[in-house]
Amino acid sequence: MQKVLIIAYYWPPAGGPGVQRWLNFVKYLPEFGIEPIVYVPENPTYPIQDERLAADIPKEVTILKQPIFEPYGLAALFGKKQTKQISFGLIPKQKKQTFLERLLLWIRGNLFIPDARKFWVKPSVKYLTGIIKQQQITTLITTGPPHSVHLIGQKLKRKSGVTWWADFRDPWTTIGYHKKLKLTRLAANQHKRLERQILLAADGLLVTSDKTKLEFQNMTKTPIHVLTNGYEIEPKPTILDQKFTLAHIGSLLTDRNPIALWQALSELVKENYHFAQELQLNLIGVVGEDIKDSLAFYQLEDYVTYLGYLGHEEVLEHQAKSQVLLLLEIDSPETQGIIPGKLFEYLIAKRPILAIGPKYWEAGERVERHQAGRYHIATDKDGIKENLVLWFNAFQNQSLEVNPINIAQYHRKALTKRLAQLLAWA
Missing domain, CATH: 3.40.50.2000 (Glycogen Phosphorylase B;)
Structure with a gap:
C-alpha cells in the first residue's frame, strides 16, 4: 500500500471546513490503496474548536505530533481580545482600528512571514526527515493556510527527494485579508517571492476552485488540479422552521x-x-x-x-x-x-x-x-x-424548495477517489 505523509496545521480538536477537508480524505484514502500518515502540531493555538470531530479520526491512522511555538501567547499580553479577533480573521475597518490593533496587524504581516507558524518549519523538517526514511515514504502533501507548512514540504523535497503536492485551500497573496496586514513593500515582495517559490518547486498543486487554478497558471507550469471541498453526511429528515x-x-x-x-x-x-x-x-x-x-x-x-x-x-x-x-x-x-x-x-x-x-x-x-x-x-x-x-x-404557500442537480461529484468519497488517482499518476 502506498504511504503518503500529510502535513497539516488544522486537525481535531480544531473546528472549521479546513479540518474537515483532510479529515475526510484521510478517512477514505485506505479504500483506494493509500495509507495516510498525518503530521500535526502537538500544542497548537486554534481560534475555534470542535471536540466532537476527534471521533471521526480513523483509529488505524498513524498521527504524528511535534511541539510548535506560536507567538500568540506573547501578543495576548498586549491585547488578548485584539489578538483573538485577528486570529479569527475579524479585522476592523481601518478607521475603527486602535493603535494596538494596527500594531498587531503590522507585526503579523511584516515580522512573521509567511505567518506566525513559521517557527514549526525547522524542527518539523528535522523530525520528518527521519520518518520519511524509516517509513519509506515517497509522497508528501502539505495543506495551507497556514502557508508556512508548504515551506516544510519544500525543504523535505530537497532533502529526501519525495514527490510533493501543495494543497491550497485558499490563495496566498490574493486572499482578501492579505492587503490589511500593513505590509511594507519589502514584506509584500517577500510574501510574493515565497508564494512563487512554492508554486515552482512543488511536483503538483491542488486548489479548490477553477479561478484559483487560472490565477496560479500565470505564475507556474507546475501541474494544477482542482479538488473542491465537499460534503460527507446527508442531513437527517427534519421539520422546517416555522418562521x-x-x-x-x-x-x-x-x-x-x-x-x-x-x-x-x-x-x-x-x-x-x-x-x-x-x-x-x-x-x-x-x-x-x-x-x-x-x-x-x-x-x-x-x-x-x-x-x-x-x-x-x-x-x-x-x-x-x-x-x-x-x-x-x-x-x-x-x-x-x-x-x-x-x-x-x-x-x-x-x-x-x-x-x-x-x-x-x-x-x-x-x-x-x-x-x-x-x-x-x-x-x-x-x-x-x-x-x-x-x-x-x-x-x-409551503412550496419553498429546491432540488439541486449533479452534486454527487462533491461527496467526500468521490473527491478522495480523484485524489487517489492523482497520487497514483504522479
Missing part, C-alpha cells in the same frame, strides 16, 4: 458585510407586515462588530439571533431546517475564486441558497449551475429584494 429563517453559517468578517441584503430586508419589513412577522435571521459563527453595527443601522436587530460557534452536527441540523441559506463573500475581484466549504453542505441540505458576492464569483455561479438557488452581485439590492419576495410567497 421565514435566513441562516448564515460561518464567520461574518468585516468586509463580508452584505449591505444590499440588509437594505432589502429593512425595506421589506417596513412595507410588508406579514414579512415582518415571519422574518428571522440566524447567524451561526463569529460575527464582526461592523456587521452588528449595520444590522442596528438598518433596524434589523429584533430579527437577529446570534447563535455563536456550533458543533458540526448542530450546523447540519440548522442547514437542513432553515428556509433560506445565506452564502456571502467579500465584494472584490480577489475573491472571485473563493468557494466557501459550506457551499457543498448547503447543496446537500436542499434548501434555497441566496448567494451574494463579487461579479463572476465562482461559488455563486455554481449555485445557479446546480439549480440550488440564486446568485446576486453584492450591489444588486433590487434583485435581492425581488428574489426574497418570490421566496417568501413560496414559503407562505
